[in-house]
Amino acid sequence: MRISKLVGERTKTAPSDAVIKSHSLMIRAGYIKLVANGIWSLAMPAKRIARKIENIIREEMDALDGQECSFPVVMPRELWEESGRYTSIGDEMVRFKDRNARDMVLGMTHEEAAVQFARDAVNSYQQLPFMIYQIQTKFRDEGRPRGGLIRVREFTMKDAYSFHMTQEDLEAYYKRAYDAYDRIFRRIGMKNFIAVTSDSGMMGGRISHEFMLLTPIGEDSIVICPKCGLKANMEVATAANENYPAEEAKKAEEVYTGSAKEIAEVTKYLGDVSAERTIKAVCYNIKGDSVHTVVAFIRGDLEVNEAKLKKVLQAEVVPAALSDGTLTAGNIGPVGLPEKNIIVVYDKSLRGAVNMVTGANKPEYHIKNVCEGRDFVISESFDIAKVKPGQKCPVCGAELTVENGIEIGNIFQLGTKYTESMGMTVLNAEGKAVNPIMGCYGIGVGRAIASIAEESADEKGLNWPMSVAPWHVYLCVIRPDDERVRAKAEELYAELEKRGVEVLMDDRAQSAGFKFADCDLMGIPLRLVVSPRALERDEAEIKIRSTGEIITCPYSECADRIEEMKDSMTIKV
RNA sequence: CGAGGUGUAGCGCAGUUUGGUAGCGCGCUUGGUUCGGGACCAAGAGGCCAUGGGUUCAAAUCCCGUCACCUCGACCA
Numbered sequence: 001m002r003i004s005k006l007v008g009e010r011t012k013t014a015p016s017d018a019v020i021k022s023h024s025l026m027i028r029a030g031y032i033k034l035v036a037n038g039i040w041s042l043a044m045p046a047k048r049i050a051r052k053i054e055n056i057i058r059e060e061m062d063a064l065d066g067q068e069c070s071f072p073v074v075m076p077r078e079l080w081e082e083s084g085r086y087t088s089i090g091d092e093m094v095r096f097k098d099r100n101a102r103d104m105v106l107g108m109t110h111e112e113a114a115v116q117f118a119r120d121a122v123n124s125y126q127q128l129p130f131m132i133y134q135i136q137t138k139f140r141d142e143g144r145p146r147g148g149l150i151r152v153r154e155f156t157m158k159d160a161y162s163f164h165m166t167q168e169d170l171e172a173y174y175k176r177a178y179d180a181y182d183r184i185f186r187r188i189g190m191k192n193f194i195a196v197t198s199d200s201g202m203m204g205g206r207i208s209h210e211f212m213l214l215t216p217i218g219e220d221s222i223v224i225c226p227k228c229g230l231k232a233n234m235e236v237a238t239a240a241n242e243n244y245p246a247e248e249a250k251k252a253e254e255v256y257t258g259s260a261k262e263i264a265e266v267t268k269y270l271g272d273v274s275a276e277r278t279i280k281a282v283c284y285n286i287k288g289d290s291v292h293t294v295v296a297f298i299r300g301d302l303e304v305n306e307a308k309l310k311k312v313l314q315a316e317v318v319p320a321a322l323s324d325g326t327l328t329a330g331n332i333g334p335v336g337l338p339e340k341n342i343i344v345v346y347d348k349s350l351r352g353a354v355n356m357v358t359g360a361n362k363p364e365y366h367i368k369n370v371c372e373g374r375d376f377v378i379s380e381s382f383d384i385a386k387v388k389p390g391q392k393c394p395v396c397g398a399e400l401t402v403e404n405g406i407e408i409g410n411i412f413q414l415g416t417k418y419t420e421s422m423g424m425t426v427l428n429a430e431g432k433a434v435n436p437i438m439g440c441y442g443i444g445v446g447r448a449i450a451s452i453a454e455e456s457a458d459e460k461g462l463n464w465p466m467s468v469a470p471w472h473v474y475l476c477v478i479r480p481d482d483e484r485v486r487a488k489a490e491e492l493y494a495e496l497e498k499r500g501v502e503v504l505m506d507d508r509a510q511s512a513g514f515k516f517a518d519c520d521l522m523g524i525p526l527r528l529v530v531s532p533r534a535l536e537r538d539e540a541e542i543k544i545r546s547t548g549e550i551i552t553c554p555y556s557e558c559a560d561r562i563e564e565m566k567d568s569m570t571i572k573v
Numbered sequence: 574c575g576a577g578g579u580g581u582a583g584c585g586c587a588g589u590u591u592g593g594u595a596g597c598g599c600g601c602u603u604g605g606u607u608c609g610g611g612a613c614c615a616a617g618a619g620g621c622c623a624u625g626g627g628u629u630c631a632a633a634u635c636c637c638g639u640c641a642c643c644u645c646g647a648c649c650a
Contacts, residue, residue, distance in 0.1 A: 012599060012611065013585040017643045028584090037642070085650090092649065109650055143574075143648055151649095319647085412650090442650090478609060513610035520610090531609065541609095 001044070001471065003506045003518070006030075008043035010518055020217050022453035023148025025462050029521045038145025038153035040446075045470035045522065050156065050445050052468045054135050056187050057158045057443060060180040064173075066131045066160055071113035073137055077103035079112045082422045092140050106139040111418045111440060114161040119424035125165050128426060128436060129173060133160035135445070147217065149450035150406060160441040163419075165428065170413055170437045174207070177411050177441050181211055183573045184443065185408065189452055189465025193408060196222050198233040208412040212405030213451045222405045223387045227398035235307035238383050239391035239400060244354050250369040252335075255357075257366045261330025263300040266357060266366060275301035279350060279358035279370065281332035283320035286313060292341050293320050293327065296384055297334055299349035300357075303386040312345055312382045333358035334376040335367055346381040408451050414438040453523075456546070462523025463546055466569040471504040473562055474524035478512045478531035488555065489530045495559045501566055520545065526565060528558065544569075 008030030018024035026032045031046040042050060058068065077095070080086035086105070094106040107113065114132055122128070135158045142153050149155075162177070164170040178195065185193050190213060198210040210233055212222055223237035224230070232238075260269040263278050278300030283293055294317060296304050310317055326338050335358065337344065350356075353372040360367045372378055389402045416435040419425070425433035449468075456463040466472065473496060477489040489505065496503045504524060506515045512531070519527050527543040534541055540558035542551045542565070553561050 009583060009600080011584045016585070017579085019644075034642085089650080090648085111650090140649080144646095146644090410650090440650095476609095481608095511608060511610085511612060513608095513612085515611085516609080517611045529609075533609070 001504050003504055004508050006044060008045065010521060018148060020147050020454065021457050022150070022450045025457050026148055026453060029462055029523070032149065038142055040149060040152060046449065048470040049449050049464065049468050053188050053445055053448050056467065057135065057184055060184050061133050061158070061160060064131060064176055064180055066133045068134065069117065069132045070134050070136060071107065071110045071117065073107050075105055075107055075113060077105060079116055080105055083112050083418055084421060092142065094139055094141050108138055108140040110134065110159055111161065112422065115418045115422045115424050118163060119422065123426055125426050125428045129162060129164045129169055131160055131162040133158060147450070149446040152446060155447070156445040158443045158445065162439040163436040165436065167437060170439050174411065174413055174439055177439065178209065181409050181411065185211060186573050187571055188448060188468050189456065189571060191455060194231050196231040196233050197236060198410065206413055206415065208410060210407050211409040213408050213455060214403050214405050215454055216404055217454065218404035218406040220405050220407055222403050224401050224403055225393040225396060225398055226401060228393060228396035230393055230395050234386060235305065237387045238394050239387045240394045240397060241348060244352050247354060249371045249374060250355050252367055252369045252375055254360050254365050255368050256364060258364055270357065273357050277356055279333060279353070279356050281359060283327065284309070284317040285320045287316035287318060292343050294343045294345060295332060295337065296345045296347065297350055298347035298385055302347065302349055302388065304384055305386040308384045309345065312384060328359070328361055328363055331359035331361060331363060331365060333361055333367060335370055336361045345384060346378045347384045348381040349385055351378055351381050406447065406451050408448055409443040411441045412439060414440050461521035464523045464525060465571065466525045466566060467571055469525050471502040471524050472566045473501055473503050473526045473528050474519040475503050475505040476515050476519060476527055476529045477505065477507050478529060480507050480509060482532050484535055485530055485532055488535060492528065492530065492559065496562060499559060499563050501562055525569060526562060528562065
């Protein structure tokens with residue numbers, strides 16, 4: 001490719017609205033262009049990166065005996081009603097009517113399509129297991145896209161669906177998929193990524209993992225044990241139980257606390273009590289239930305993990321309004337709590353609590369020295385707390401840390417949620433109809449591009465790993481008006497392309513510095529210079545983008561050298 | 574969805590307070606001089622000032638509405 005004809009403007013100034021590196025640099029380098037909120041066009045270099053990532057994913061999926069298919073972007077309402085998701089999914093799914101006023105949806109995931117596709121074609125246990133996958137466009141009407149390609153509404157995703165006769169078979173395959181994911185991310189040049197156990201949310205199923213790139217700009221919190229290697233998404237992470245100090249239960253007494261409501265205000269007002277010795281009440285309403293109020297009690301220094309609370313309640317929750325006057329916001333406590341229409345959930349952190357401060361259920365008062373078992377009784381407690389750094393690992397007892405990450409892929413053991421609801425059965429060896437057990441496996445291609453950019457870019461610009469770089473070499477032609485320079489450049493261009501080395505030739509009439517800057521900005525891994533000076537000395541200069549190292553050799557050898565470097569810099573797994 | 578911010582040329586911005594012919598830098602075009610880390614000179618092209626309605630002799634500028642984008646939060650298969 002000749003850069004003089006490459007469509008996509010490179011700019012010296014950063015776009016003012018991009019706050020993260022990959023977003024800003026990919027715009028500056030002319031890789032992406034915004035069309036609407038969360039909707040992007042990809043220029044040729046970005047499309048080439050996408051294709052390379054897709055091909056690596058494809059190779060690994062094929063190695064798992066995957067069958068590449070294609071499911072539709074637009075699907076009828078009826079298909080999604082079969083699984084129940086037409087109503088259970090909110091505004092994130094785009095719905096519209098076709099010309100016959102038939103309800104349609106834009107595909108945001110394809111479990112329904114995959115099951116619909118497979119259920120009639122597969123009738124016997126002898127056809128299982130199998131995996132079908134696609135690399136295709138999804139649309140999710142995200143409330144708030146951000147970060148360039150990190151979080152978007154329209155994106156390309158690889159999604160795979162496997163079908164098994166037994167849980168054991170699924171688990172064995174799941175392990176293979178896990179390993180394949182590890183290879184994929186290593187091959188596309190990601191370094192600092194980990195797999196964490198995660199909440200499978202409304203996908204259904206039980207066991208799932210998310211692959212996370214660790215980065216400060218990540219939107220997910222990950223709990224990590226530095227000692228035993230436990231890694232979990234904040235949504236499901238648990239900390240070890242902590243015991244209360246053995247101390248004598250004091251007499252409970254009401255104390256005036258005035259307008260102090262939040263834990264920090266109450267501890268400040270009282271002066272002699274720490275947040276760990278308070279009981280916090282957090283109130284929620286259940287979606288679709290206007291009668292009950294959920295009151296979650298938790299140790300004052302901890303936060304409620306709403307993902308865990310949803311699981312306990314088996315329902316969606318939203319922060320409660322507390323407008324009916326039954327509860328006294330800011331002074332709610334487990335002692336003397338009104339019972340009518342109240343659902344109480346205790347966090348396990350309150351088991352055996354002694355001498356705690358909690359709301360008195362009347363304005364401007366709290367109660368001191370409240371003890372669990374004496375003043376209130378926890379018959380059943382749940383883990384509904386967010387882990388905070390410094391809490392102990394439930395496995396080995398070491399101190400947990402919390403880091404941020406970008407979710408770059410996920411794998412789920414789905415179970416029979418979809419095969420049951422959509423009526424997919426196969427006959428087993430006994431001739432009995434059973435629902436196959438499913439797994440599903442996703443990777444967002446655009447997010448992978450942005451994540452690689454985020455991890456590898458430096459102050460000069462992007463810096464693509466060889467395996468996904470849009471071109472392997474930037475052929476920098478200095479003084480293309482010089483006949484000898486031009487002839488040599490054309491010769492090298494043809495020679496390299498012939499050897500399968502992809503070349504972006506800068507044939508523009510620009511100064512050397514201008515071209516070097518563009519080369520660095522675009523992040524092409526190797527730079528080869530042809531100039532009058534270099535030709536005079538017969539000294540081909542090859543610069544490595546990631547290290548800055550410069551290698552020189554006679555021009556007659558440079559194609560060999562570059563071919564070698566291309567191979568040695570491509571990550572093998 | 575809540576709070577805040579911004580919309581003027583492809584990109585970055587000034588001009589808005591105090592209404593009076595649309596500006597600057599980068600980029601782009603043409604010509605010339607340069608030529609190994611974003612060269613220089615000269616001449617050009619390019620804008621319904623987000624949008625709809627007011628007010629006014631006159632609106633980028635003042636008033637009301639709408640939309641888009643960004644940030645923080647909520648939500649997120």
